[in-house]
Amino acid sequence: MDEKMLKKLAPYRVLYAEDEAGVRKNVYELLSLLFKEVYLATDGDEAYTLFVQHKPDLIITDIKMPHLSGIDLAKKIRQNDQKAHIIFITAYTEVDFMLEAIELSLLRYIVKPITEPKLFDALEKFLQAKEKAHLQELAPSWYYDSLQKIITHESDIYELTKKEAKFIELLLQKDSIISYEEIEQKLWESEYMSLNALRLMIKNLRKKLPEGTLKNIQGIGYKL
Template identity: 85%
Template sequence: MDEKMLKKLAQYRVLYAEDEVGVRKNVNELLSLLFKEVYLANDGEEAYKLFLQHKPDLIITDIKMPHLSGIELTKKIRESDSKAHVIIITAYTEVDFMLEAIELSLLRYIVKPITETKLFDALEKFLQSKDKAHLQEIAVEWYYDSMQKMITHKNEIYELTKKEAKLIELLLEKDSIITYEEIEQYLWESEYMSLNALRLMIKNLRKKLPEGTLKNIQGIGYRL
């Protein structure tokens, strides 16, 4: 795992549920080096309580545990969070459990024994999924990254000012014409918005977008 991925993982919190003490201790030592926070659970019920309390970014759970299995835990989590990222740890012999797990949209399975390679592969899948979650397509191969507040096109990156990012988010959210009044209220807040200031911002923003993406609706406002 490269340095860029390690930095990304350090932003997130993980919940790890495992009833075997030795396995839990070893995996926790590794997770603690990678994540901002690690919440440990001895069984499914404790894991669910920790999930409700902390709403972690990732859940890693063993499939067979007391009180609630990994499958039952995931089902309960799905009741309130359909997009939660869940990785399940399983053994080759747990075929019945795995058949039930197919419908749960799991991020990845890790087959025991857990190795660093298997775990890192699963965590890379997690990061890829998180990256896609905050990317919105503006045009073919052009994306807005809501986490980094920037426009990306293939290998090119265009960083946005605070007002530029707010306007892009407003346009994507509304998916229709944004009036001058809305722009002033949302971007300038309590300040006065001069036409020159608006035109300068639009001019600079257009340099960071594919040609023709940001359209002026004469006398009304703008739309994508």
């Protein structure tokens, strides 16, 4: 694993569920070197409790476990969280389990025995999914990157001010008109927002957006 990948994994937290003590110890030691936090579970019930408590960025779980299988664990998680990143650990003999798992939107599955190349390949998939989740499409080939606070268009990159980034995020979250009152409250906070200051921000932001993306609703506010 290269240094760049190590740095990317370092801020994240992982939940690892495995009932076999030997396998659990070896994989846990490796995950502890890669992730900020590793929450360890010996069965599905314990894993679900830890998931609810900590909301980890990634769940790695064996399929066959006592009390609650990896399949049932993923089903419980999916009831309240459709975006959780889940990797299954499976054996070749567990084909029936994997057929059931298809509906659970898995990130990837690792076939035992667990080797470093297999694990790193799955973790690379996790990083790709996380990076993609930071991008929101504004128009064809135009994206807002919520991690870096930039707008990209093909090879062009537009850096946003703190207020511009907050404004774009408000528009994307609400997906409707943002009123002048909301803009003043969320962007200017305790400061006074003059019309000139608002117009200047909008003017500068329009230069970083595709034409026609940001619309002014006269007397009310703005929308994408």
